[in-house]
Amino acid sequence: MGIEYKNGTYYYRFMIRGKMLRGTCTNCRTRRQAEAYEQRIKKEHVEEKVQIDKVKYLEKRLVEVQGGSIIPLSRAIDMALEKPPLSGSTPKVLAQHRHFFHDFVAYMSDTYQITTLQQVRKKHAEAYMEYVRTNGRYLHTVSYNRGGKTITYSSRVKHLSSMTQNKIHMTCKLVFSKLQEDGGLTKNPFDFTRMQLDKENREIFDSEEIQAILSGSDDFVVPIMRIALYTGLRLGDVVSLKWENVDFKNGFITKKMEKTDKTVVVPVLDYDYMQSLYAARQSDEYVLPQQMKMYTANQSGISYRVKKYLKSLGIQTTRQTAHGRNQSIKDVHSCRHTFATICAERGIPLSVVQNALGHSSQIVTEIYTAHLKKKTLAEEFKKFKLSDQKMTRHGLPNIFKMCVCLLKLKDLPRRNVQKVAYIISENLSKEDMETVFKVCGISYTPYSEHQNIPDANTSEEDFDDFMLEMPYE
DNA sequence: TCCCCGAAATCGCCGAACTG
């Protein structure tokens, strides 16, 4: 017992697990109350210790039973990446996994003093993902080697796209699942749902933008954009296009794509331009030798040039995000989207477009042509026009309300429906009428021969009289 | 503007879930 009394307040103090714990006995007026208070606090700590010991014991048992061993978090990523088929991944993929998991390890160590794989619970994994969701990565230091010199800086990105958040989640989950046997793990702490993906942000070029892009004077960028717009090829395929891929005689370009190893065949739609390029060629190998040179040496140099060129034309290439990196909305890849959209717009079947783009699944192509769907939808809906004549006087402000009215009246005697139908028929065009009745599933017979039909100038009273006196069939 | 890293998007494969 270590109760102390000072200036009207009781304080407790005791040692547990080699750690001194002290604090105020709040709301205690007597020594007895203070002692009871201290007991409560002590008990909580002991119970916690028992809990921890229990978990540790179970972990140990589990590891023994499952035939695994305690794995330090620091070694986990290397062990996981040695497992096939991961071990056969490209260095870049492996590096990214390392990069992500290292971040998680640092967070676990700093926040929970957790150092082994077995200690990680679902709540820890969730806390980390929550941190990533709100703050981005835990470690912001970026360092790399350039010409024997180490360059270090702190990344300013404070927010990650849902795509990247999910990537981090998947890497962590992967490590735990790969080491399930080695570590005698029964559950994967990262086994919970991931973020819903953001919407597609890339936009297509409209006709004015295309015009501006193609008539520009940049000899480096324009050929890339031009070929991309006319073929729908990716940047990598445009710059690596060789003259042997272009068959002028039959008018086809045949290209094995860099990304998917699939071969696509597209017609030479821009024949004269390609001919002129051929006539002025500086290389017998590549169509765009200069661009290819930069692509191999300094890939993002091309992005840089394209962005600069588009900006000079007044085209906005990126969209600002809250705290994260800007998102690209218009770039070389937009040409691929534009190509697909124009194809669909001109009525070229989806299967043909799919072949030209080299997609194995039509769903992917549909993502591209979704631009058109939105556009068509807007265009189609322009046709939908409310009748020019105002109907507010009769309490029927628009076509939608009319539909509702008619649906409500559907079960009434036929003559009531006819009566309403008559009024509407005098105020709406025939086509609109037919649409409304079709939607409502009501057959319609206009009273066109009736005299004294009310119109926009009819007074409220006259209209009511008319309704009352209107003869039924 | 080059060179690099990390972030983000794209894409194919495959098995589970769903449908008729």
Next chain:
DNA sequence: CAGTTCGGCGATTTCGGGGA
């Protein structure tokens, strides 16, 4: 139960941006 759709997952390319 065969055919189809859907989602998880891994692989690859492309883009933004810091620093020199």
